[in-house]
Amino acid sequence: MQLAIGISACLLGQKVRYDGGHKASDFCLTQLQPFVRYQAVCPENAIGLGTPRPPIRLLKKSHGDIHLVQVKDASRDYTQAMLDYTDQVLPTMEQLSGFVVCAKSPSCGMERVRLFTEEGHQLGKAGVGLFTRELMQRYPWLPVEEDGRLHDTELRESFITRIFACHDYQQLCRSGFSVGALVAFHSRYKFLIMAHSPSAYRELGRLVAQARLFEPGALKQRYLLDLMHALKQPCSRKTHANVLQHLQGFFKKHLTAKERQELSSLIDRFRVGHLPLMAPLTLLQHHLTRFEHPYLAAQTYLQPYPEALGLRG
Known part of the structure; x- marks a missing residue:
């Protein structure tokens, strides 16, 4: 059975990012691809956000909860939709042997994702993308890495x-x-x-x-x-x-x-x-x-x- 790897779809060159672009990973598309079978995922597309679309970000509420909201209109809250999606899709990923996620993404980032207050102030790069957070909690043994860190x-x-x-x-x-x-x-x-x-x-x-x-x-x-x-x-x-x-x-x-x-x-x-x-x-x-x-x-x-x-x- 070929090794199965989950991957953010934009890293395979799919034009699914908020600006209509992609972040194709040369390492994933050339060196690694002959040895694996990719399962591509774009959580933002999957919950109904089109391409292109208004950018979203992580918002830390006053009570501490992290929400996924639209940058220009925080009332457009996609947190529950993303959690519903992870509840549905993560049980199908138990066979994966690893996952490569898109860095800095509010849905896919593994670490150092920008976090904001309700007033719009930056709390620094302290967040984890909502999809990846749920992925790592459900499968704590799963090797997860960001595309940018693979340059190291x-x-x-x-x-x-x-x-x-x-x-x-x-x-x-x-x-x-x-x-x-x-x-x-x-x-x-x-x-x-x-x-x-x-x-x-x-x-x-x-x-x-x-x-x-x-x-x-x-x-x-x-x-x-x-x-x-x-x-x-x-x-x-x-x-x-x-x-x-x-x-x-x-x-x-x-x-x-x-x-x-x-x-x-x-x-x-x-x-x-x-x-x-x-x-x-x-x-x-x-x-x-x-x-x-x-x-x-x-x-x-x-x-x-x-x-x-x-x-x-």
Whole structure:
């Protein structure tokens, strides 16, 4: 089953924005598109707002509630219509493995959306688009990212790593969730989790070790939520180097002293910033082809997403 991703329709070049334009994302339309199936959504069009249309914004009422209103006429309130729409459409999105939303949008923005008082004063960029707020509340495990943030190489790789891991886990659940299947899944993800968060690596390990104490449905959701939270933590050269050294340990009985020194040197030079990650990884992959090791070969860390995406430096 192809990986399914939700996306704000304007990011696919659809002319659905309030001004009749679009915000086509080059990354989504070129690099990512061959690997995913998009489910395009324009919440504003979906609740009956045409194109073009008067702009809308987020308004914070005196009692604290956030409303979605027309900029020039705050009495034109679309809050309930948007909430009714999310109640209707979000239950159909459980199969999604991620969502790319349009930045700054009062309906789709993930963060830093402009927020206003009833008197028209700005409260700063403190809001979340109404549709995306409801999406993230309903599916707290779902990888969600804004188009603009995908220009950042670390944020882009984090998002792509999470959507492929989420899809992998969803495939596991569809084929029949069990404690044994979870143990096998976690075994493949150990080093990837360690690279993102050593503390989460320990916590998820304890969760899997105590898996039989949980009700299956609760365990299934808890693991996914914790996994997505772990993979959202940024990797560092230090955590990558730690994982690389663990992987090197599996070859200590096979490599010559010179080969061990060569690999250690590459890892050290990567750690201090003199080499990209692919330098020690490529040598590890080379040794893996020389000396078969099924446990290592199955590690997602070695290739967390298709190589053709070209995200690892």
